[in-house]
Amino acid sequence: MKKLFLLFTLVFILTAKINAQDDLKEYGIKVYTFDKDSNDPASMAYLDDIVSDYNHFFMDEYHSKSMDGNMKKKFVRYLVENKQLDKIVMEDPYAYGYWVNQYLQSGDTVLLKNFLENYYSFGRHGKNRPEQIPDYYDFFKFVYKLNKKHNLNIEVAGIDLSITVIKPDFWTLKRFFEDHELTSIFPKDYKRILKLESKKKVSHGQAKRWLKKFNKNRISKENVLKNKLRDDLIHFDNIVSNLSDALKMHTLRSYFFHPTGYRDSLMHIRYIQQVKPNEVAFSQFGGGHMLLSMGPKVKEYSNSYEFKSFTSLVNKESEYAGKCLSIHLVYGEKEYSFASGGYFFSAEEYNEFKSKTNYQEVLLDFSDSIGPYSNISEYYQIAIFLNGRGY
Numbered sequence: 001m002k003k004l005f006l007l008f009t010l011v012f013i014l015t016a017k018i019n020a021q022d023d024l025k026e027y028g029i030k031v032y033t034f035d036k037d038s039n040d041p042a043s044m045a046y047l048d049d050i051v052s053d054y055n056h057f058f059m060d061e062y063h064s065k066s067m068d069g070n071m072k073k074k075f076v077r078y079l080v081e082n083k084q085l086d087k088i089v090m091e092d093p094y095a096y097g098y099w100v101n102q103y104l105q106s107g108d109t110v111l112l113k114n115f116l117e118n119y120y121s122f123g124r125h126g127k128n129r130p131e132q133i134p135d136y137y138d139f140f141k142f143v144y145k146l147n148k149k150h151n152l153n154i155e156v157a158g159i160d161l162s163i164t165v166i167k168p169d170f171w172t173l174k175r176f177f178e179d180h181e182l183t184s185i186f187p188k189d190y191k192r193i194l195k196l197e198s199k200k201k202v203s204h205g206q207a208k209r210w211l212k213k214f215n216k217n218r219i220s221k222e223n224v225l226k227n228k229l230r231d232d233l234i235h236f237d238n239i240v241s242n243l244s245d246a247l248k249m250h251t252l253r254s255y256f257f258h259p260t261g262y263r264d265s266l267m268h269i270r271y272i273q274q275v276k277p278n279e280v281a282f283s284q285f286g287g288g289h290m291l292l293s294m295g296p297k298v299k300e301y302s303n304s305y306e307f308k309s310f311t312s313l314v315n316k317e318s319e320y321a322g323k324c325l326s327i328h329l330v331y332g333e334k335e336y337s338f339a340s341g342g343y344f345f346s347a348e349e350y351n352e353f354k355s356k357t358n359y360q361e362v363l364l365d366f367s368d369s370i371g372p373y374s375n376i377s378e379y380y381q382i383a384i385f386l387n388g389r390g391y
Helices: 002-026 041-051 069-083 094-106 109-122 130-150 167-179 187-197 204-219 222-254 260-274 310-316 347-357 383-387
Strands: 030-033 056-060 087-093 155-160 281-285 297-300 303-306 324-330 337-340 343-346 361-365
Touching (some): 041 069, 056 069, 069 281, 087 094, 094 167, 094 222, 109 130, 109 167, 167 187, 167 222, 204 222, 260 310
Parallel strands (some): 056 324, 087 281
Antiparallel strands (some): 337 343
16 A cells, blocks of 8 residues: 555656646746756756857856755856856855955965855855855865866856845955055054954944945045055955945835845846856856846835846847846746746746746756755745845
8 A cells, every 4th residue: 555655656746747847848948857966968968059059157046945066066067068167156245256266266275164154154145054155165166176177267256245244244354454454554444344343243334334434534545555456456346335335225125125126237237347248157046136038017015117137137238148048947846836046936827927028048957856845835926026036
């Protein structure tokens, strides 16, 4: 009886998966499957004819789970071997790319570990995620080895803001001031950095007051700063402006408006600043940021606007148009249940959503390897549009 039950369960799961994929195919969506743990190059051979037409690859990620290191490694390795990858773009602030690139150039694992421990322990996307430290530590060591093996210079670009938690910004400022001997040029500002960095939590008001005083002090010392930093001035300016933009976004939130459009418009600008049209780049963000065309109308409080993901804005740039491919991970564990970037919706809702967004996409089904999701019915429609967040 037990064996019969198990057999019935297996047949049900396989039938549901086949029905789900057939349903997606009816909508004109390409569906592929592969084992994320397989080292067989043939398991990704279906991408061979696809990647030749694109330079910019955008893939969903599910923030609420630990990073799936094997899947990320596999795709990065594929692009290295088939497209000579140039950039890995992160849904993280500019400082993230700065510190990881310092490691990729030097091989200093102590620096990498210190940065990751600081960053993920104090909040990524508004939540502490210390469980992700080993995953990203292992991943960036993997990228370092790829650079050495293939004689490449793959860099990491952070194009997002410090969304809700800004304490890591002051770890960055402290380290940057010390590494570049700015402590004697701005002694009072450095002292305030030390005080804020030592706190368990840094409020946005405290950060605003620090930034206001620093900008005022900087005016009279701009030439000294330029001579001191030289080529590193651009990094410093980006780190400071990133903090400034994060504080502006927090102000918008204070007025009962979630500034998704503001955030994605800045990511669009930072992407084209850091990734050239002819470079090959791999990005992994929450599903809302990966839409290749303008999204449907989003209503927040009394405001109604058309959602514009940074990917759609990049794809509209003349030098990037037609070179962007959006890859959406699909998790399905029962008939007519799917998810993009961790957001679940019915087949009918998916069809309606797709008709509004005109996806140009490849769907990768990891339902066999990600593991079961509980309470799948708690996810309604396309959550990224219900609240405008996308992360």
